[in-house]
Amino acid sequence: xxxxxxxxxxxxxxxxxxxxxxxxxxxxxxxxxxxxxxxxxxxxxxxxxxxxxxxxxxxxxxxxxxxxxxxxxxxxxxxxxxxxxxxxxxxxxxxxxxxxxxxxxxxxxxxxxxxxxxxxxxxxxxxxxxxxxxxxxxxxxxxxxxxxxxxxxxxxxxxxxxxxxxxxxxxxxxxxxxxxxxxxxxxxxxxxxxxxxxxxxxxxxxxxxxxxxxxxxxxxxxxxxxxxxxxxxxxxxxxxxxxxxxxxxxxxxxxxxxxxxxxxxxxxxxxxxxxxxxxxxxxxxxxxxxxxxxxxxxxxxxxxxxxxxxxxxxxxxxxxxxxxxxxxxxxxxxxxxxxxxxxxxxxxxxxxxxxxxxxxxxxxxxxxxxxxxxxxxxxxxxxxxxxxxxxxxxxxxxxxxxxxxxxxxxxxxxxxxxxxxxxxxxxxxxxxxxxxxxxxxxxxxxxxxxxxxxxxxxxxxxxxxxxxxxxxxxxxxxxxxxxxxxxxxxxxxxxxxxxxxxxxxxxxxxxxxxxxxxxxxxxxxxxxxxxxxxxxxxxxxxxxxxxxxxxxxxxxxxxxxxxxxxxxxxxxxxxxxxxxxxxxxxxxxxxxxxxxxxxxxxxxxxxxxxxxxxxxxxxxxxxxxxxxxxxxxxxxxxxxxxxxxxxxxxxxxxxxxxxxxxxxxxxxxxxxxxxxxxxxxxxxxxxxxxxxxxxxxxxxxxxxxxxxxxxxxxxxxxxxxxxxxxxxxxxxxxxxxxxxxxxxxxxxxxxxxxxxxxxxxxxxxxxxxxxxxxxxxxxxxxxxxxxxxxxxxxxxxxxxxxxxxxxxxxxxxxxxxxxxxxxxxxxxxxxxxxxxxxxxxxxxxxxxxxxxxxxxxxxxxxxxxxxxxxxx
Numbered sequence: 001x002x003x004x005x006x007x008x009x010x011x012x013x014x015x016x017x018x019x020x021x022x023x024x025x026x027x028x029x030x031x032x033x034x035x036x037x038x039x040x041x042x043x044x045x046x047x048x049x050x051x052x053x054x055x056x057x058x059x060x061x062x063x064x065x066x067x068x069x070x071x072x073x074x075x076x077x078x079x080x081x082x083x084x085x086x087x088x089x090x091x092x093x094x095x096x097x098x099x100x101x102x103x104x105x106x107x108x109x110x111x112x113x114x115x116x117x118x119x120x121x122x123x124x125x126x127x128x129x130x131x132x133x134x135x136x137x138x139x140x141x142x143x144x145x146x147x148x149x150x151x152x153x154x155x156x157x158x159x160x161x162x163x164x165x166x167x168x169x170x171x172x173x174x175x176x177x178x179x180x181x182x183x184x185x186x187x188x189x190x191x192x193x194x195x196x197x198x199x200x201x202x203x204x205x206x207x208x209x210x211x212x213x214x215x216x217x218x219x220x221x222x223x224x225x226x227x228x229x230x231x232x233x234x235x236x237x238x239x240x241x242x243x244x245x246x247x248x249x250x251x252x253x254x255x256x257x258x259x260x261x262x263x264x265x266x267x268x269x270x271x272x273x274x275x276x277x278x279x280x281x282x283x284x285x286x287x288x289x290x291x292x293x294x295x296x297x298x299x300x301x302x303x304x305x306x307x308x309x310x311x312x313x314x315x316x317x318x319x320x321x322x323x324x325x326x327x328x329x330x331x332x333x334x335x336x337x338x339x340x341x342x343x344x345x346x347x348x349x350x351x352x353x354x355x356x357x358x359x360x361x362x363x364x365x366x367x368x369x370x371x372x373x374x375x376x377x378x379x380x381x382x383x384x385x386x387x388x389x390x391x392x393x394x395x396x397x398x399x400x401x402x403x404x405x406x407x408x409x410x411x412x413x414x415x416x417x418x419x420x421x422x423x424x425x426x427x428x429x430x431x432x433x434x435x436x437x438x439x440x441x442x443x444x445x446x447x448x449x450x451x452x453x454x455x456x457x458x459x460x461x462x463x464x465x466x467x468x469x470x471x472x473x474x475x476x477x478x479x480x481x482x483x484x485x486x487x488x489x490x491x492x493x494x495x496x497x498x499x500x501x502x503x504x505x506x507x508x509x510x511x512x513x514x515x516x517x518x519x520x521x522x523x524x525x526x527x528x529x530x531x532x533x534x535x536x537x538x539x540x541x542x543x544x545x546x547x548x549x550x551x552x553x554x555x556x557x558x559x560x561x562x563x564x565x566x567x568x569x570x571x572x573x574x575x576x577x578x579x580x581x582x583x584x585x586x587x588x589x590x591x592x593x594x595x596x597x598x599x600x601x602x603x604x605x606x607x608x609x610x611x612x613x614x615x616x617x618x619x620x621x622x623x624x625x626x627x628x629x630x631x632x633x634x635x636x637x638x639x640x641x642x643x644x645x646x647x648x649x650x651x652x653x654x655x656x657x658x659x660x661x662x663x664x665x666x667x668x669x670x671x672x673x674x675x676x677x678x679x680x681x682x683x684x685x686x687x688x689x690x691x692x693x694x695x696x697x698x699x700x701x702x703x704x705x706x707x708x709x710x711x712x713x714x715x716x717x718x719x720x721x722x723x724x725x726x727x728x729x730x731x732x733x734x735x736x737x738x739x740x741x742x743x744x745x746x747x748x749x750x751x752x753x754x755x756x757x758x759x760x761x762x763x764x765x766x767x768x769x770x771x772x773x774x775x776x777x778x779x780x781x782x783x784x785x786x787x788x789x790x791x792x793x794x795x796x797x798x799x800x801x802x803x804x805x806x807x808x809x810x811x812x813x814x815x816x817x818x819x820x821x822x823x824x825x826x827x828x829x830x831x832x833x834x835x836x837x838x839x840x841x842x843x844x845x846x847x848x849x850x851x852x853x854x855x856x857x858x859x860x861x862x863x864x865x866x867x868x869x870x871x872x
Contacts, residue, residue, distance in 0.1 A: 645674030
């Protein structure tokens with residue numbers, strides 16, 4: 001029996017030792033390690049793939065984090081005491097040296113300040129190549145461990161069969177196994193908690209990275225706005241200073257200040273746009289605009305920079321390109337300015353051509369337009385094509401590079417074109433110049449590019465001589481002239497021009513018109529014009545075209561008796577208007593030199609010659625005051641301001657005025673009361689001053705109510721000069737310059753409805769029309785910024801008053817605040833907010849006033865967002 005007990009004890013001790021060994025070695029942990037290694041390998045490879053082919057830019061922090069996690073799994077496997085399970089497997093022997101080399105290669109790449117796309121692609125290719133071997137290692141570990149576990153299970157079964165015969169040993173082994181299972185469960189629970197902690201840490205790190213990115217973009221946007229405000233002031237004041245009498249030294253200093261300020265503002269604008277692109281806040285609008293007019297203004301603004309470098313800046317719009325289209329003129333202009341600015345920067349000699357061609361294949365009602373900017377500059381190497389559209393990238397990235405800039409221009413342009421549904425393409429070679437082009441599909445409003453030109457019939461088949469040494473410019477001018485069925489003949493020099501004029505005179509077919517370029521070798525345009533005017537080859541109207549306008553050129557043109565003096569790039573509308581004016585239709589007076597400035601004055605309203613009336617403007621809204629003064633002063637009218645009805649009555653009593661523009665709703669004394677005071681005083685003197693009512697919204701019965709209080713006319717705000725002139729034509733005793741009297745036109749008004757109706761949504765109405773305001777202020781950015789600043793200041797005050805009145809149940813105060821806000825947003829043609837304001841004003845005393853104010857808040861928020869997103 002003693003021997004039996006000893007045998008049992010021996011078996012028991014052996015069984016315990018085997019169980020402890022099994023628990024301590026845990027061969028299945030090798031499977032877990034290889035599985036984790038394979039999982040982190042796939043995640044790292046996915047991160048690389050997104051960085052190379054994804055739509056979001058590379059985030060180095062995320063890539064480094066993924067690599068560190070993967071590397072840690074490799075280290076854990078290499079340090080595992082159970083590695084012997086795999087060291088002799090061919091999958092391990094083949095993979096580990098290559099994997100360690102790839103880890104070293106990745107560490108070296110991540111240590112660089114910036115990874116190029118090519119390096120990322122190389123890393124991705126190496127990871128892709130090792131993918132199958134990593135998977136094979138994981139499968140091998142699983143197979144090896146399975147075999148070990150099967151072997152252990154067989155041994156355990158044999159020993160269990162033996163110990164079954166010994167009851168005491170079996171009981172002891174069961175107790176040991178139970179303890180081992182409990183320990184193992186506890187260990188697994190600990191590992192699970194650690195894994196959850198790691199996952200949560202990764203999630204928090206991701207959230208912090210996203211928050212940091214948003215904070216960076218918001219900071220850039222806010223700081224850019226804060227800097228732009230004083231910068232606009234600096235640039236505006238230097239422009240004013242340059243228009244004053246200055247010494248040569250002062251003009252040079254202020255000119256340097258302005259050029260530096262312009263360069264700084266360009267950088268700030270680039271950063272602002274880029275931050276909006278990153279934060280997803282950049283948007284485009286769809287409005288009707290004149291493509292030719294937009295291109296004309298854009299090229300005119302760029303011409304000075306090109307001419308300062310001695311470059312020809314050309315604009316070529318194909319004859320079949322429609323003029324009136326729908327799109328975002330501001331964004332298209334921004335792209336062209338960026339592309340032409342780059343072309344000017346990298347071109348030392350030659351020319352820059354902006355062209356617009358119409359391509360086939362557009363849907364009905366649309367036009368596919370290809371915009372291209374071609375230069376004769378230094379060109380771009382083919383291997384740089386992919387990088388120049390990246391953020392903060394340039395073809396030359398050295399610190400001693402010749403050309404400056406942020407490297408954001410092309411990135412922003414590519415993003416803007418993408419937002420408008422297109423894609424920028426590049427065609428270039430070193431030393432052979434570059435061409436950037438993009439294609440947009442734009443809805444067509446008028447399919448005739450010359451629809452608004454009139455009376456071109458009498459120039460049909462008219463011969464015209466074009467003299468220009470630049471081949472591209474000759475081609476563009478001849479195409480323009482050919483569009484109007486004229487017969488151009490182009491020559492490249494003054495000598496050839498004289499020979500052609502002599503030939504034409506000898507054949508009794510003289511040229512009735514000549515277009516001469518100023519800058520030409522051997523004989524410039526002025527010398528050629530002088531020879532022609534001396535009568536050697538016949539006298540004709542001569543139009544001078546220059547790419548480098550010089551002080552005194554206009555006077556020289558007048559001395560030579562030239563008909564016109566225009567600067568390049570010249571647009572179709574300016575050229576046609578100049579030809580018409582030069583040939584006598586319409587005439588601008590004998591002996592007057594036609595310039596782009598005189599053409600602009602000629603296009604202004606016919607009322608410009610109206611008598612210089614003195615106008616009293618009674619208006620309490622600072623924004624409407626400023627805008628009305630700008631609009632009225634542009635028409636040559638003198639304006640005095642009154643902030644309320646009481647001030648208006650006092651000013652009328654003390655100063656002579658020809659007409660009063662009276663706002664209806666004002667503090668202290670409204671427009672109706674002020675008019676009644678004036679009419680009561682006039683009964684003594686038998687005088688009568690015309691009073692025209694102004695209101696922010698045309699409503700049924702508003703005109704009748706104005707007339708009932710003694711007013712003579714009625715216009716809606718913001719002031720429409722055509723409607724105002726019609727009113728003045730009817731009311732004023734002086735004749736205006738309008739050719740024919742026209743009845744006043746009122747805006748359409750809604751049908752009367754005396755029953756209260758529930759608050760209705762206004763989302764179908766436009767949020768704003770900034771283009772209408774820009775046309776009213778002659779595209780003056782300083783005035784636009786001033787009006788925006790006034791709205792942001794006064795609007796916040798009135799909005800607070802609106803909510804205070806609602807909380808206090810003060811219907812009159814609520815009505816006044818809503819009316820004031822309606823006038824403010826009316827300046828920006830914010831119809832949605834205006835309609836909501838009208839509803840809040842009408843419902844101020846009703847039970848649903850809170851609902852009306854809530855809807856008004858939504859409309860104001862939408863307008864504020866549109867205003868913040870709008871870019872000049």
